[in-house]
Structure formats: structure tokens, C-alpha cells
Amino acid sequence: MRPSAVSVFVAVVFTAGLGATAAAIRIDGLVIDVALAVLVVLAVLTWWQGSIGLTTNSVSLSFSSIVLVASMALVGPAGAGIVGILVGPLQRGKQPWRARLFNTGMFALLGVFGAVVYRAAGGVVGGAGLPGPWEIVRAVGFPILVADVVQALANLLLIAAVVRLAQGVPVRTQIWRMLVTSGPNQLGYGVIAFILVVLWEPVGLGPAGVVLVLPPLLVARWAFAQYSEEVKGHERALGVLVGAVESKAPHLTGHSARVAQLSVHMAESLGLRPAVVADIRAAGMLHDLGLTTLPTATVRRESIGAGASLRDYPQRGARLVQEVSFLAGSVDAVAHHREALGSGAEGAALGLAALVVGLADEYDLLTEVGTPDGRVLTHDEAMAILRARSPRDHDLLPALEQALVRRANVGGA
Structure with missing residues (x-):
């Protein structure tokens, strides 16, 4: 392991994440509204629920990615950066300080970057005023898919780079391993985030939409926990x-x-x-x-x-x-x-x-x-x-x- 190289890389990612969030706030401003407040609460709930992992094949189930993807479409780059800063360090159990700093910077970067990609793909923040299903798919569904994929690839590259520096694992090997184990999960997170966004604004349920989305997620978490215990x-x-x-x-x-x-x-x-x-x-x-x-x-x-x-x-x-x-x-x-x-x-x-x-x-x-x-x-x-x-x-x-x-x-x- 090369501690100096890892520490430098972590510092760069952490600084870049905070810098990108600050830049997004300066450009767009930060609107503190119900959507941002609910997403912050959901970010805290992801910490309370924790993630479930299968140590034998690196598969895990966590709600943090759902919250982050939803924030890209609901509150824009500035809000998504704030949510990312909250999600990053909120990990249960003992974690090295470098891991928490790295995750804070990485999630902030992913939030801001993903929200920018969402806009660039034609996404409408909040999805308000969309008249029908095809408009919803065009202005929310497709941009969320693009942002989710791009965000996932950026996530893969950042994690592969830090693992390469820390453990010597080839970047290609780490990326392939994560694509196979976590790639399908990430696409599923994007679908759930899309449902949450649609229920929130185009359908008009607002925070009540969260109540409809959470129960099936908790059931899925319970099922995954049973499988984890079997493993x-x-x-x-x-x-x-x-x-x-x-x-x-x-x-x-x-x-x-x-x-x-x-x-x-x-x-x-x-x-x-x-x-x-x-x-x-x-x-x-x-x-x-x-x-x-x-x-x-x-x-x-x-x-x-x-x-x-x-x-x-x-x-x-x-x-x-x-x-x-x-x-x-x-x-x-x-x-x-x-x-x-x-x-x-x-x-x-x-x-x-x-x-x-x-x-x-x-x-x-x-x-x-x-x-x-x-x-x-x-x-x-x-x-x-x-x-x-x-x-x-x-x-x-x-x-x-x-x-x-x-x-x-x-x-x-």
C-alpha cells in the first residue's frame, strides 16, 4: 500500500466534491424547500438502515444511491451536492477517516455531476408541468437513465482508482468486478428514483410519494437480509x-x-x-x-x-x-x-x-x-x-x- 498516494487522492476527491458543490450553489443558488428537506431526511434514514453486504462477492444493497439519483432530478446540482455531502460520511460501524472523507467527496461530485448530466440530457428539475406519459419519459425518465449510467461509470472509475492505489488491484479488474456485481443494482436504483420523482411532481403527491415507495424497498431489504444471513x-x-x-x-x-x-x-x-x-x-x-x-x-x-x-x-x-x-x-x-x-x-x-x-x-x-x-x-x-x-x-x-x-x-x- 502507498499511504501517501492514497491520502493525496482522497484529499483531491474530497476537495473536488466540496468545490463542485460550492460552485453549483454559487451558480444556481440553493433553494431550501420541502423536496430538499425530505431528501435530507432520507439520507439520514439510509444511515439508520445501513447497507447489507455479501462479503464473498462484494454485492451490497443500500438506499443511498436511490436518494442521490432522485436528488439529481428533484433539487438540481446544488441540492444534489448537499445530499451527497450528507450521504457520504453517514456510514454505520467503524470506518477509517480516509474512507469517510473519500465517500463525502465522491458522493458530492457524483451528485453535482449527475445533476448536470440530467439537465444536459433534457431533464426537467422536479418534472413539473409535464402534460403526459411520453413527456414524462422524455423529460424525466430518459435523462435519469443517462445520468444514472454516467454517474455509475464515474463512481466505478473513482473507486477503481483508490483501490488500485491502496491494494494494487488493476483498474480494469476492479471495474469489471463492480460492473458485474453492482451494475444491475445501480440501474434498479435509477428506476426506483424515477418512480419517486414521478410520484412527487407530475403525479402531484409530493412527500406522500415517499410513503408509497418506502414499503416495497423495506420488503426488498428484508429479503436481501435473509439471503445475506444464508451466505x-x-x-x-x-x-x-x-x-x-x-x-x-x-x-x-x-x-x-x-x-x-x-x-x-x-x-x-x-x-x-x-x-x-x-x-x-x-x-x-x-x-x-x-x-x-x-x-x-x-x-x-x-x-x-x-x-x-x-x-x-x-x-x-x-x-x-x-x-x-x-x-x-x-x-x-x-x-x-x-x-x-x-x-x-x-x-x-x-x-x-x-x-x-x-x-x-x-x-x-x-x-x-x-x-x-x-x-x-x-x-x-x-x-x-x-x-x-x-x-x-x-x-x-x-x-x-x-x-x-x-x-x-x-x-x-
Whole structure:
């Protein structure tokens, strides 16, 4: 991590957000009316409700984006900037001060920028005086869609840039990950904001329109919370299984977590879909599960990759998880990760997930757990061995190098 670069970038974004809001107020003036007051209240409610996240694939549900998009169409650039300044730092839980400053500047920028784009696309602030549905679509719906998309892209670029500086994640990788996980959500937020704006002014309900929009949002939040709890239950199950492996083989304590982390970083560097990355992560966590079916003395006496008695443990592990529905995508990698280091046709015939987990597993065995003769190798020594063993026609070693750099950056954060 480069703290100075991150701090400078955060300061630039924060200053730009406040500056853009001040400029919008100077140009347009700030009208403190019912619409702005309600949006401010909604911004506070987004803090009270909090966001619900799925840590395994970075998906989250938050109302703050709905409030921000609606503000672009209801109160213009100055009001949207004010709403953004309020939404940014209002995050529940402990957050680093730099994160709060960054979010404050980013949301203010997005609010002002999005409102300017909304106007440029022909949007009518408030949507007042529109005579019919086609006029509403032309003067509110289409501009909100354009502003929502442009705002989302700006959001992606800003977050990808700060993550690149903080963790070394390639900008393209971060943007793709967020597009797949959060892109559909952002479009949905735009649709809900459009409904809120239409109910507010063209329909004439004013603040009462919020009352009609909030109940389905709260129901959706409740449903997402239930799914989030299910995912957390899956995580707890993975933790129990990993604990069983480490109880059987104490010398592998921490090995599964490190392999899972490296595997995820490699998979993301390769541009794999989030669902595939999640399967690879689970496979990294459980790749040694088959050891639990073998005698304890055998597991502790023989080294992985050297002992003949341990040869079939990957298939044993795959059989243990093959009937578990949320682990279905991980079975192949669990079963074949030890074959991934073959050269030529043997390695090339395996699935990419098995190759990723196998390479991460072998690197960690060489550099953290130790070789069969008890030596722990340096990075350069391990990479030299892997270059001689790794399968052909797979660009995995550069992905491993990138994953190691990213892990070092995250570890130093």
C-alpha cells in the first residue's frame, strides 16, 4: 500500500466534491424547500438502515444511491451536492477517516455531476408541468437513465482508482468486478428514483410519494437480509470444515485461508466472473478436506505431495462436498487441484479452477508449510520450481505474481 498516494487522492476527491458543490450553489443558488428537506431526511434514514453486504462477492444493497439519483432530478446540482455531502460520511460501524472523507467527496461530485448530466440530457428539475406519459419519459425518465449510467461509470472509475492505489488491484479488474456485481443494482436504483420523482411532481403527491415507495424497498431489504444471513451461514460452515482439517493436521493451520486468498486474487486477475471466483474461493478453503477421512497418524507423518497414503485425499474431499448445493461449483477444483502441476496434456486438460487452486496450494506449501524434506523455500526458489512444473498454455504464473503483490499490499494496509 502507498499511504501517501492514497491520502493525496482522497484529499483531491474530497476537495473536488466540496468545490463542485460550492460552485453549483454559487451558480444556481440553493433553494431550501420541502423536496430538499425530505431528501435530507432520507439520507439520514439510509444511515439508520445501513447497507447489507455479501462479503464473498462484494454485492451490497443500500438506499443511498436511490436518494442521490432522485436528488439529481428533484433539487438540481446544488441540492444534489448537499445530499451527497450528507450521504457520504453517514456510514454505520467503524470506518477509517480516509474512507469517510473519500465517500463525502465522491458522493458530492457524483451528485453535482449527475445533476448536470440530467439537465444536459433534457431533464426537467422536479418534472413539473409535464402534460403526459411520453413527456414524462422524455423529460424525466430518459435523462435519469443517462445520468444514472454516467454517474455509475464515474463512481466505478473513482473507486477503481483508490483501490488500485491502496491494494494494487488493476483498474480494469476492479471495474469489471463492480460492473458485474453492482451494475444491475445501480440501474434498479435509477428506476426506483424515477418512480419517486414521478410520484412527487407530475403525479402531484409530493412527500406522500415517499410513503408509497418506502414499503416495497423495506420488503426488498428484508429479503436481501435473509439471503445475506444464508451466505453468512455458508461461511460459518466453511469455517467449521477448515477447522476440522487444521485439527487433523496442525502444521496446515492458516494454509487453507492463504490458498483461498491467493486463489481469489489470481481468479480476479484473470478476469473470471464473480460466481466463478466465489467457487474458487470455496475450493481453496476446502481443498484439503479429504485429509479428515485419513488416519491422524498418517496425515501428520507424511507430507502432501510425497506420501503415497495421501495420494487420493483430493477425491475423498470432493466426495464429501459433492452433495452440498452451494459447493457444487467447487467440486472439480477440490478433486483435481493436485493434478494441476502436471506439464503438457495432463495439466492442460484440467479446469481452470483446479489449475488456479493447485498453483496457489503448491506455492504456499513450498514457501509457508515446507517441502517434504522440511525446508521452507524463498519466493524465487518456489517460482523456479513452479515454472518447471506449471501447465502449458495457461497464463497463471503472472496471475500468481500479481496475486502476491496484491496480498502484500492488503497485508500492509
